Amino acid sequence: MCAVASCSLVGGGPDRGPDDPTSRRVVLVTHDSFAYDEAVVAEFEESSGIELDVRQSGDAGELTNTLVLSRDNPIGDVVFGVDSTFASRAIREGVFEPYRSPAAADGADRYRIEGADDETADALSAVDVGDVCLNIDVDWFADPANGGIAPPTGFDDLVDPDYRDLTVVPDPATSSPGLAFQLATIEHYGDDGWADYWAGLRDNGVKVTGGWTEAYTQDFSGSSGAGPRPIVVSYASSPAAEIGEDGEPRTTALLDTCYRQVEYAGVLAGAAEPDGAREVIDFLLSEPFQSQVAENMYVYPVREDVALPESWEAAAPLPEDSAALPADEVDANREDWVEQWRTIVLG
């Protein structure tokens, strides 16, 4: 035990690599869900002479607040994973050094943040998009033993008595997909209608869990947990992970209920390696990186010239018209909306 210990304190963990004076170390700060193909990153490190040091911490919200709190003394050079829900807060706090990647024209520009000026719009570059949608268990609805109810097609069905006690959603206060789904209902029903819709969901026996993990892996009938409820809030990409041995997806996403979350990357103001940071953004938007985000992170690439994996084309196509609310509107109202939601649904 002592032998193991001494090398860990003294040796400082894994090897730092050779002390090549031409090699630049760029610290990429990101969230827990960041995952990548080792080979693609190694290739980038080789060609650019940049050693990429990846530091992961928390979810998108925690990441954003970490950046805001450490603004005067940034914890890295470049960030990936600030999402559209939190972007305007970080931009307002002056966390980023504006940079517009030449590669942004290949698709990322479609998701540019609308801002008062170019500086705001260029603070962040879109890297991938994820859609939060209702997912249903196809087999459950096909099984005559379950009463032969037709699969739901949109929001309205869920308040129909036929679908009583069939839905499980994560809490918007504690879960990012939970919040996205609430935002989807706000976008769909508007300021006047969303509260009534949720009151209807409550009366129709919607189940609320603390996080996505419990809802999906335990209450949802279509996942490995094989729970009792066939309707769940998850991602448009989730069905790609639920392909059975026959090659058929066991679940499907309702593409009319989706809310789009864009994940952004940005150069941190005060970065020690600003040039390297910009190169990392170019890399995140490059074809090799973009073409592996789907399988590694269950999100869709922003580049227009990158094909989805074959299984995705069938099981998890990119929703065509997802809802999204402007970032500053979400930022301004989030707390009130969640508080109202608590009052309505939890009483």
Add this chain to the structure above:
Amino acid sequence: MPVGFLLFFFAWPVVAILLRGIGEGGLAETLFDVRTWRIVGFTLGQAAAATAVAVLAGLPLAYLLSRLDVPGRGLIRVLVTVPFVLPTVVVGIAFRALLGDGSLVAIVLANAFFNVAVVVRTVGGLWAHLDRRAEDAARALGASRLRAFLSVTLPALRPALGSAAAVVFLFCSTSFGVVLVLGGARFRTLETEIYLRTVQLLDLPGAAALSLIQLAAVVAALAAGAAARRRRETALRLRPADTLLHPPRGGDWLVVGAALSVLIGLLVPVVTLVIRSLSTSTGFGLAGYRALAGEPADGVLAVSALDAAVNSLRAATDATMLAMVFGVLASVVLARTRRRGLAQLLDGLLMLPLGVSAVTVGFGYLITLGALPDGLRSSPALVPFVQALVITPLVIRMLLPVLRAVDERLRQAAASLGASPWRVWREVDLPMAARSLIASAAFGFVVALGEFGATSFLVRAETMTLPVAVARLISRPGELNTMTAYAACTLLILVTAAVVALVERIRLTGGANALGEF
């Protein structure tokens, strides 16, 4: 030195983040909000209930392990410790599967589940050394077994019980993952609310207000615990443990029955996890285990789960060594300090890390350690330091009752015979405390293995620990990720069991001599 460590790694970051929140104003708004006090009430209530359950469940096991000569004691000791290291999110899910969600009962039982080991270890450590002649005398004078227990044994155990209850209460009142998984937004504690306000809302004034309330509650609980101990923490007649073991007889069998029921209760969630690690949609399979050793699953983790296990062992070893140095030094100082007030103040200070939110500490690091040269903030060495911060109070709680129970006259006698202070410690204190020393190191190690809150703030991709790996895997869709998460959990259980078993062996072979006769 322990105080310096505490000031640097704990007090500075915490005070800095609190001041930042207070500086922004609006503190009073949270303090005078009715909802805040409802949360306070719930936090303390569920913690008190869980503490009571843990103590009641722990006592029969402590008796069984410290007094009764039954086969399989070593195994039972190992099994009892396992729950303590399981990642909270996974245990939350197991309890949800067993008891349904959103229920207060599930939260209380899950919190108690984690902490039975604290009671068994802390109380058992002292119980094993208690001279049973006083109890025998009471029995000989006609006291019933229960009466003898209540009027002789229980008072003698009170220091350890007080210690255990205080630690368990602190753990339960700051438990986070369990409440989040089992309670959702319906049941909220100070800890989950601080997390929400800090991490999701960046409402630093609100978080600071809640942290201050939590700190006040912790100080009050510590003061109450110290008061309960003070009256009783006097010299006891301690005996080498092995002379006290006896085969169960008569009423002992009731205790054995109770202990075994508790043990089964502890094992059900553990077995549930293991079964889930083997369950595929088409029956049982080993896919999850194959994914453990092989390539990082789907690129979710930068290292394989086996590497994560090695990282966990390394960090926990470093943390344990640090914590033992600080804990033993602090305990010796505390046991020897004659000024009660000072000793209690120090004691309380050293316990505080157990009662402060991991989020508060983690975010505190962001704004303080960044001021230091060359990124200590992101150094891999920070993980063991922070884990040591969590373990040190536990080490102190396990050692101090034993050291305080050492009869001061023994030390005086040794000193008057010309022994140096070091020799006194070696000849008098060490033999008495050896067992608790090893036990606290083992326990500390196991706690560090399972530590998640603070570690998840600091850990880097390539130094990822096992609990953090489990949390990341389980938050992905797909059967293989889920199975791998549970398989990694099983690996954590096995590593823990192996460590505890190893320490038990060392203790059994070396322990008897080290204890010696005196």
